[in-house]
Amino acid sequence: MKNNSMLKYTMIRLRRNYLALFGLFILVVLIVCAVFADQLAPFGYAQQDYMMIRKAPSAVHWLGTDEFGRDILSRLIYGSRISLQVGLIAVSISLVVGGLIGAVSGYFGGKLDNVLMRLMDIQMAIPTILMAIVISSVLGPGLFNLMVAVGITYIPKFARLTRASVLSLKDQEFIEAARAMGASHTRIICLYILPNCAAPLIVQSTLSVANAILFAATLSFLGLGIQPPYPEWGGMLSAARPYLRNSAYMSIFPGLAIMFTILSLNFLGDGLRDALDPKQKR
Amino acid sequence: MSENKDILLDIKDLSVQFNTDSGVVKAVNHLNLRLERGKSLGFVGETGAGKTTTALSILQLIQTPPGEITSGEILFNGVDVRRMTEAEKRHLRGGDISMIFQDPMTSLNPIMTVEEQIMEMVSLHLNLKGEAARERAIEMLRLVGIRPERAKDFPHQFSGGMRQRVVIAIALACRPQLIIADEPTTALDVTIQAQVLELIKKLQQSEKTSMLLITHDLGIVAETCDSVAIMYGGHLVEYSGIKELYTHPKHPYTQGLFNAVPTLESPLGSRLAVIPGLPPDPTNLPKGCSFSPRCPYAKDICHERACGMRELEPGHFVDCHFPLTPESGNAFLERPSKEAE
Numbered sequence: 054m055k056n057n058s059m060l061k062y063t064m065i066r067l068r069r070n071y072l073a074l075f076g077l078f079i080l081v082v083l084i085v086c087a088v089f090a091d092q093l094a095p096f097g098y099a100q101q102d103y104m105m106i107r108k109a110p111s112a113v114h115w116l117g118t119d120e121f122g123r124d125i126l127s128r129l130i131y132g133s134r135i136s137l138q139v140g141l142i143a144v145s146i147s148l149v150v151g152g153l154i155g156a157v158s159g160y161f162g163g164k165l166d167n168v169l170m171r172l173m174d175i176q177m178a179i180p181t182i183l184m185a186i187v188i189s190s191v192l193g194p195g196l197f198n199l200m201v202a203v204g205i206t207y208i209p210k211f212a213r214l215t216r217a218s219v220l221s222l223k224d225q226e227f228i229e230a231a232r233a234m235g236a237s238h239t240r241i242i243c244l245y246i247l248p249n250c251a252a253p254l255i256v257q258s259t260l261s262v263a264n265a266i267l268f269a270a271t272l273s274f275l276g277l278g279i280q281p282p283y284p285e286w287g288g289m290l291s292a293a294r295p296y297l298r299n300s301a302y303m304s305i306f307p308g309l310a311i312m313f314t315i316l317s318l319n320f321l322g323d324g325l326r327d328a329l330d331p332k333q334k335r
Numbered sequence: 336m337s338e339n340k341d342i343l344l345d346i347k348d349l350s351v352q353f354n355t356d357s358g359v360v361k362a363v364n365h366l367n368l369r370l371e372r373g374k375s376l377g378f379v380g381e382t383g384a385g386k387t388t389t390a391l392s393i394l395q396l397i398q399t400p401p402g403e404i405t406s407g408e409i410l411f412n413g414v415d416v417r418r419m420t421e422a423e424k425r426h427l428r429g430g431d432i433s434m435i436f437q438d439p440m441t442s443l444n445p446i447m448t449v450e451e452q453i454m455e456m457v458s459l460h461l462n463l464k465g466e467a468a469r470e471r472a473i474e475m476l477r478l479v480g481i482r483p484e485r486a487k488d489f490p491h492q493f494s495g496g497m498r499q500r501v502v503i504a505i506a507l508a509c510r511p512q513l514i515i516a517d518e519p520t521t522a523l524d525v526t527i528q529a530q531v532l533e534l535i536k537k538l539q540q541s542e543k544t545s546m547l548l549i550t551h552d553l554g555i556v557a558e559t560c561d562s563v564a565i566m567y568g569g570h571l572v573e574y575s576g577i578k579e580l581y582t583h584p585k586h587p588y589t590q591g592l593f594n595a596v597p598t599l600e601s602p603l604g605s606r607l608a609v610i611p612g613l614p615p616d617p618t619n620l621p622k623g624c625s626f627s628p629r630c631p632y633a634k635d636i637c638h639e640r641a642c643g644m645r646e647l648e649p650g651h652f653v654d655c656h657f658p659l660t661p662e663s664g665n666a667f668l669e670r671p672s673k674e675a676e
Contacts, residue, residue: 226436227443227444236425249445
């Protein structure tokens with residue numbers, strides 16, 4: 054890591070925040086689940102058992118079975134892969150594209166800035182859910198298209214945030230010093246400006262991962278996301294809806310999974326925001 | 336000034352203006368300046384006199400818009416920097432001319448170690464990579480008196496004086512032909528000021544570099560420079576060798592500046608002699624000599640038109656219709672006493 058000391062201070066401050074640590078813990082559990090799903094899951098995600106249809110939690114099926122006799126725990130474990138992938142990759146797409154747009158428009162200003170920011174405004178004026186539905190119905194359902202749809206919707210957020218940070222940075226003396234040193238524009242943006250606005254971007258990314266997971270769940274719930282039989286938490290919720298009265302556990306457990314994931318990411322994001330803010334040095 | 340000397344920097348008729356919403360700000364007007372190789376020039380004037388603007392135009396770093404160089408040539412080694420391509424300009428900045436900024440607290444990148452920042456400069460201009468660049472960085476740090484163990488520290492782990500040393504190390508890393516130091520000691524306390532100035536002077540002489548020292552402290556200029564240029568309201572008003580200027584100032588403004596420096600001999604409780612009035616508004620410069628509204632020696636012609644630079648003694652240029660002579664006395668000092676009577 055390049056900026057050792059910054060990382061060190063951030064970790065020290067993060068360690069005092071128990072909620073953030075809790076968030077980090079849940080996130081680590083989730084990552085372990087996603088990576089070792091094949092070893093951890095007691096059953097396959099599409100393995101059906103017609104003798105065990107919609108059975109309540111038991112010693113064999115800890116979280117019960119669904120309408121096809123599939124083990125809900127296993128499906129949740131496999132589903133964490135999708136949620137994490139969607140969350141991380143979608144946010145990476147918006148971080149890279151949005152960050153670049155924001156950095157360029159903030160740094161160069163003028164007409165280019167105006168054009169890019171008005172484009173972002175136009176996209177922001179469209180309700181995000183509508184936007185994502187349009188994109189995923191044009192591209193068709195599927196994991197990759199879902200990620201693209203969610204990623205595109207979050208681009209303006211990142212663009213605006215980056216632009217705001219760049220604007221406050223670019224008039225600082227060390228940027229002028231870099232220019233007086235003979236550094237090119239690309240070099241200044243990549244080596245001087247972007248690393249210096251990393252803190253707000255990291256926080257925004259963490260919070261956005263939570264949103265993106267929720268968003269992907271929403272789209273799957275509407276039938277535009279991951280297609281069965283692959284388990285997606287939102288899709289599982291959607292499938293469990295007709296059985297809400299008799300087999301409530303079918304919707305409770307995916308719901309809890311989504312809730313804890315979002316909650317932990319939000320805690321972590323809040324914790325990071327406090328930890329990365331140098332003004333709160335204690 | 337004779338023509339056959341080794342001229343490094345030759346500014347001819349430079350004018351810079353900023354087009355703002357509240358009008359055209361004429362920051363620099365028809366400035367002529369020469370700097371010989373290996374010599375140092377002090378650039379003195381009040382805040383807003385156009386010193387930094389001149390420096391930034393040499394590096395072609397004036398933001399356009401709103402800034403604009405409206406006329407003039409800036410010859411560096413005989414080549415006009417205004418006609419250079421963008422790549423040539425980048426090579427010029429840092430490689431041939433480097434700049435030391437005013438505030439070391441803000442002129443270093445907060446998230447790069449000092450070593451990396453010097454290496455950055457070296458890799459941009461000297462074609463050194465990796466270990467060779469690192470060695471050069473350590474060597475530069477040692478030169479400015481910072482122990483190599485501290486090379487991997489971040490700017491916020493250094494004190495103000497040490498940071499300014501780092502800035503100097505960066506500026507000198509590529510052995511530039513010209514250093515522009517923009518008020519390098521303003522943000523530092525007096526004891527550190529002396530150290531930093533001594534360091535700059537020592538390195539400037541050992542590396543045979545020319546220097547343009549921007550300041551508003553006449554004392555600093557006297558200690559470090561070979562010649563002085565006094566700026567007022569975007570105009571150069573007086574330009575001369577250091578001894579000549581300090582013993583025989585010829586422009587009333589220069590005299591006023593010297594009056595405003597307190598001396599140890601002045602009686603306790605006596606008030607500082609000030610130049611009456613305020614610096615001119617650069618959006619609305621006075622007709623005629625820009626100093627005329629505040630000048631106790633001004634006559635009708637001063638309000639009508641400026642005199643233009645004249646060489647009164649060899650190497651001593653003044654822009655004044657009525658340059659001071661030893662007999663002129665000191666009109667700035669007479670005025671307050673008259674009011675008191």
